Amino acid sequence: MSGRKTLYLANPYGFSPAHRAGPLNELIDALTSAGADPWEPFALGDQEGWTDQPGWAYKVGQNDMRLVRESDGIFAVVNGCPPDEGVMVELGMAIAWGKPTFLYRDDFRRCADSETYPLNLMLYTGLPEHGWQDFWYTKPEEIADPTKALARWLAGEAL
Secondary structure (H helix, E strand, C coil), X not given: CCCCCEEEEECXXXXXXXXXXXXXXXXXXXXXXXXXXXXXXXXXXXXXXXXXXXXXXXXXXXXXXXXXXXXXEEEEECCECCECHHHHHHHHHHHHCCCCEEEECCXXXXXXXXXXXXXXXXXXXXXXXXXXXXXXXXXXXXXXXXXXXXXXXXXXXXX
Protein backbone atom coordinates (compact mmCIF):
# COMPACT_ATOMS: atom_id res chain seq x y z
CA MET A 1 0.00 0.00 0.00
CA SER A 2 1.23 3.44 -0.89
CA GLY A 3 -0.54 5.46 1.82
CA ARG A 4 -2.51 7.20 -0.95
CA LYS A 5 -6.29 7.04 -1.10
CA THR A 6 -7.45 4.15 -3.23
CA LEU A 7 -9.90 4.67 -6.06
CA TYR A 8 -11.70 1.78 -7.67
CA LEU A 9 -11.55 2.62 -11.39
CA ALA A 10 -14.87 1.26 -12.67
CA ASN A 11 -14.55 1.05 -16.44
CA PRO A 12 -15.31 -1.05 -19.51
CA TYR A 13 -11.94 -0.30 -21.12
CA GLY A 14 -10.23 -3.50 -20.01
CA PHE A 15 -12.22 -5.58 -22.50
CA SER A 16 -10.39 -4.03 -25.46
CA PRO A 17 -6.61 -4.08 -26.05
CA ALA A 18 -6.89 -0.71 -27.84
CA HIS A 19 -8.74 0.86 -24.91
CA ARG A 20 -6.31 -0.66 -22.39
CA ALA A 21 -3.38 0.83 -24.29
CA GLY A 22 -5.03 4.23 -24.75
CA PRO A 23 -7.85 5.70 -22.64
CA LEU A 24 -7.41 3.33 -19.69
CA ASN A 25 -3.70 4.08 -19.33
CA GLU A 26 -4.40 7.82 -19.68
CA LEU A 27 -6.86 7.68 -16.79
CA ILE A 28 -4.55 5.58 -14.62
CA ASP A 29 -1.68 7.99 -15.26
CA ALA A 30 -3.86 11.04 -14.54
CA LEU A 31 -5.25 9.56 -11.31
CA THR A 32 -1.79 8.50 -10.14
CA SER A 33 -0.34 11.92 -10.96
CA ALA A 34 -3.15 13.56 -9.01
CA GLY A 35 -2.15 11.54 -5.92
CA ALA A 36 -4.56 8.60 -6.02
CA ASP A 37 -3.81 4.89 -5.97
CA PRO A 38 -6.12 3.67 -8.78
CA TRP A 39 -7.36 0.11 -8.45
CA GLU A 40 -8.05 -1.04 -11.97
CA PRO A 41 -10.12 -4.24 -11.80
CA PHE A 42 -8.84 -5.83 -15.00
CA ALA A 43 -5.25 -5.52 -13.78
CA LEU A 44 -5.98 -6.52 -10.18
CA GLY A 45 -8.41 -9.31 -10.99
CA ASP A 46 -6.46 -11.15 -13.68
CA GLN A 47 -9.78 -11.82 -15.44
CA GLU A 48 -8.12 -13.02 -18.63
CA GLY A 49 -6.35 -15.77 -16.68
CA TRP A 50 -9.62 -16.85 -15.08
CA THR A 51 -11.84 -17.23 -18.14
CA ASP A 52 -10.72 -20.81 -18.82
CA GLN A 53 -11.59 -21.94 -15.29
CA PRO A 54 -15.00 -23.24 -14.19
CA GLY A 55 -16.92 -20.63 -12.25
CA TRP A 56 -14.71 -17.80 -13.51
CA ALA A 57 -17.57 -15.30 -13.88
CA TYR A 58 -18.61 -15.67 -10.24
CA LYS A 59 -14.99 -15.26 -9.11
CA VAL A 60 -14.55 -12.09 -11.19
CA GLY A 61 -17.76 -10.58 -9.83
CA GLN A 62 -16.88 -11.40 -6.23
CA ASN A 63 -13.35 -10.04 -6.63
CA ASP A 64 -14.60 -6.79 -8.14
CA MET A 65 -17.19 -6.40 -5.36
CA ARG A 66 -14.45 -6.91 -2.76
CA LEU A 67 -12.27 -4.29 -4.44
CA VAL A 68 -15.13 -1.76 -4.50
CA ARG A 69 -15.84 -2.43 -0.81
CA GLU A 70 -12.18 -2.11 0.21
CA SER A 71 -11.43 1.01 -1.84
CA ASP A 72 -11.62 4.51 -0.39
CA GLY A 73 -13.70 5.83 -3.31
CA ILE A 74 -14.79 5.17 -6.87
CA PHE A 75 -13.93 6.84 -10.17
CA ALA A 76 -16.46 5.53 -12.69
CA VAL A 77 -16.27 5.79 -16.47
CA VAL A 78 -19.89 6.37 -17.48
CA ASN A 79 -19.62 6.46 -21.28
CA GLY A 80 -22.37 4.97 -23.42
CA CYS A 81 -26.16 5.28 -23.60
CA PRO A 82 -26.69 3.61 -21.27
CA PRO A 83 -23.28 3.26 -19.62
CA ASP A 84 -21.73 -0.19 -19.15
CA GLU A 85 -23.87 -2.43 -16.93
CA GLY A 86 -20.96 -3.66 -14.83
CA VAL A 87 -19.79 -0.12 -14.15
CA MET A 88 -23.34 0.78 -13.09
CA VAL A 89 -23.47 -2.11 -10.60
CA GLU A 90 -20.07 -1.16 -9.17
CA LEU A 91 -21.16 2.47 -8.93
CA GLY A 92 -24.37 1.44 -7.19
CA MET A 93 -22.45 -0.60 -4.63
CA ALA A 94 -20.07 2.29 -3.95
CA ILE A 95 -22.95 4.74 -3.52
CA ALA A 96 -24.75 2.32 -1.18
CA TRP A 97 -21.58 1.93 0.90
CA GLY A 98 -21.18 5.72 1.10
CA LYS A 99 -17.96 5.88 -0.91
CA PRO A 100 -16.86 9.20 -2.41
CA THR A 101 -18.01 9.07 -6.03
CA PHE A 102 -16.43 10.68 -9.08
CA LEU A 103 -17.83 10.33 -12.60
CA TYR A 104 -15.94 10.47 -15.90
CA ARG A 105 -17.61 10.86 -19.28
CA ASP A 106 -15.98 11.98 -22.50
CA ASP A 107 -18.99 10.80 -24.50
CA PHE A 108 -20.95 13.84 -25.77
CA ARG A 109 -24.32 12.07 -26.04
CA ARG A 110 -27.07 12.83 -23.54
CA CYS A 111 -29.15 9.96 -22.23
CA ALA A 112 -31.08 11.54 -19.42
CA ASP A 113 -34.52 11.78 -17.96
CA SER A 114 -33.96 15.24 -16.46
CA GLU A 115 -32.82 18.63 -17.68
CA THR A 116 -30.24 18.85 -14.89
CA TYR A 117 -28.13 15.74 -15.42
CA PRO A 118 -26.67 14.35 -18.67
CA LEU A 119 -27.31 10.73 -17.55
CA ASN A 120 -29.92 8.82 -15.58
CA LEU A 121 -30.55 10.74 -12.37
CA MET A 122 -29.73 7.73 -10.17
CA LEU A 123 -26.05 7.99 -11.10
CA TYR A 124 -25.92 11.29 -9.24
CA THR A 125 -27.28 10.01 -5.92
CA GLY A 126 -23.72 9.69 -4.62
CA LEU A 127 -23.00 13.35 -5.41
CA PRO A 128 -24.14 16.50 -3.64
CA GLU A 129 -27.26 18.24 -4.95
CA HIS A 130 -25.41 21.53 -5.40
CA GLY A 131 -21.92 21.45 -6.86
CA TRP A 132 -22.24 17.97 -8.37
CA GLN A 133 -20.37 19.29 -11.41
CA ASP A 134 -17.19 19.34 -9.30
CA PHE A 135 -17.40 15.51 -9.21
CA TRP A 136 -17.87 15.26 -13.00
CA TYR A 137 -14.87 14.90 -15.34
CA THR A 138 -14.77 15.00 -19.14
CA LYS A 139 -11.05 14.71 -19.90
CA PRO A 140 -7.97 13.35 -18.11
CA GLU A 141 -6.50 16.85 -17.71
CA GLU A 142 -9.36 17.81 -15.36
CA ILE A 143 -8.51 15.10 -12.85
CA ALA A 144 -5.74 17.11 -11.16
CA ASP A 145 -7.71 20.40 -11.20
CA PRO A 146 -7.37 21.68 -7.60
CA THR A 147 -10.80 23.34 -7.75
CA LYS A 148 -12.58 20.05 -8.47
CA ALA A 149 -13.72 17.52 -5.88
CA LEU A 150 -11.21 14.72 -6.51
CA ALA A 151 -8.14 16.87 -5.94
CA ARG A 152 -9.71 18.38 -2.83
CA TRP A 153 -10.59 14.93 -1.47
CA LEU A 154 -7.10 13.57 -2.20
CA ALA A 155 -5.68 16.58 -0.31
CA GLY A 156 -7.71 15.58 2.75
CA GLU A 157 -10.70 17.90 2.42
CA ALA A 158 -14.01 16.46 3.57
CA LEU A 159 -16.58 16.32 0.78
